[in-house]
Amino acid sequence: MNNPVNHFENDLLAALSSENKHISPKYFYDANGSALFDQICDLPEYYPTKTELSILSHHSGAMAQHMGPHAELIELGAGALTKVRLLLRQLDSPTSFLPMDISGDHLTAAARDLQREFPQLAVSPIVADYTHDWSLPLPHKATQRRIAFFPGSTIGNFLPTEVDSFFANCAKHLPAGGLLLGVDLLKPPQIIHQAYNDAQGITAAFNSNLLTRANRELNANFDVSQFAHWAFYNAPQHRVEMHLVSLKKQEVVLKNQSFVFEEGETLHTENSYKYSIDKIQDIAEKQGLKSGPVWTDPNRWFGLLWFDIPDFETA
Ligand SMILES: C[S@@+](CC[C@H](N)C(=O)[O-])C[C@H]1O[C@@H](n2cnc3c(N)ncnc32)[C@H](O)[C@@H]1O
Known part of the structure; x- marks a missing residue:
């Protein structure tokens, strides 16, 4: 780094x-x-965390099905790793989990706790700034698909040009993969x-x-x-x-x-x-991502959006 x-x-x-x-x-x-x-x-x-967690607790099974078996999961801006546990419990034989965060000590401690809870999973924390480089190792040999998980509406911290670069990075680093994106939606101020x-x-x-x-x-x-x-x-x-x-x-x-x-x-x-679902899908699609299902809460305060990423090499 x-x-x-x-x-x-x-x-x-x-x-x-x-x-x-x-x-x-x-x-x-x-x-x-x-x-x-x-x-x-x-x-x-702070409604975003509670709302996103409740969406995950209701729909993590469907999300995991979308990710498919033998997925390698990369969490960007991983933080405390609370949300990803709900996905990991549903995933079919994930090959590895790569949490990436800029906050090194916090990431190392959170990854150690997670490894204890999922002893069979290969957990490899990456201390990096995802606005500079993604520093991803080669995928585990059994990996069928690389998936990025970007929860917490951290995408909301990006300026519009940085949002474009983020989706372009997904397209570059995750060919034939997928993205599960947490987005805080428009609501009463x-x-x-x-x-x-x-x-x-x-x-x-x-x-x-x-x-x-x-x-x-x-x-x-x-x-x-x-x-x-x-x-x-x-x-x-x-x-x-x-x-x-x-x-x-x-x-x-x-x-x-x-x-x-x-x-x-x-x-x-x-x-x-804060975004509307249509707006963020539109921005992602301009970088070549394909919109899939959207999971949300009854108030539609928060959305978890699925995107398929084409294999641009073979497309
Ligand atoms: C809003 S918090 C979200 C944490 C967690 N993913 C969640 O959903 O609760 C943003 C996280 O992204 C990390 N982060 C912020 N900027 C980053 C960057 N440029 N590169 C890597 N990680 C970053 C922070 O350290 C923090 O853990």
Whole structure:
């Protein structure tokens, strides 16, 4: 993997130098950020995890049938590996499981627990940044089909051009394979707003962890108490925006360079786009993927969408 610390340093310097300060949400996820995200998943307001888990618990049998026997399952942005257990229990003789995540320590611990629960399964964690490279080993010799599982609506964190690249990567790396994609769907803004503004302030702690991490890893001097969590649903753009708002005019030093935040100026830390089923299928199909079944909940708040990936070599 490329050195993630150098990327963090360069990307943060670039963000602080620009007029609209914006950094990738991937930098939330050090060990502390991953632990905070796991707490977010348990919050009463955070409907995406509960809803996706309930869809999986009802339909994982049908999903596993689509994946077929002797599949190799690759989970992108794997996190705590809670959801994939529901699939693994239904899959017919999977050859291997490759969870990929940027948060190395958290991934290693989660993969170790999973291996204990599924001792027959070959579990090979991959610490990588899927926006840079997929670093997949050659498939296990018994593998009939490679399948990617991308839950949590993490695709919502991508900008539109990055969504195109993601589907293009699926087409490139998973010929004749499949993709099971978790997508947070359009819904009344109030429900979305609450999910990113929880009463216990865990999402706020997750957001400001980016500054704590920069102070620890990059020797920056952010005064974390002087930046406030701000998350809102930008309805025209169909996305939640998460920012850290400067509570006063202040100066931050990073790598001997000094940057001024005006009072009220923000560091934009995350977008979380919400989609209609038709829209995301349309984008995937433009990259050559073929839409299949969609599993959803009674409110249609969240969707798990199946895509077949053609074998472009032999097509
Ligand atoms: C929103 S969480 C979802 C976690 C889990 N899949 C779920 O559904 O609950 C996003 C996950 O993707 C990982 N992640 C974020 N950006 C990444 C990147 N560029 N490359 C690899 N993993 C990334 C994070 O570490 C985190 O585990």
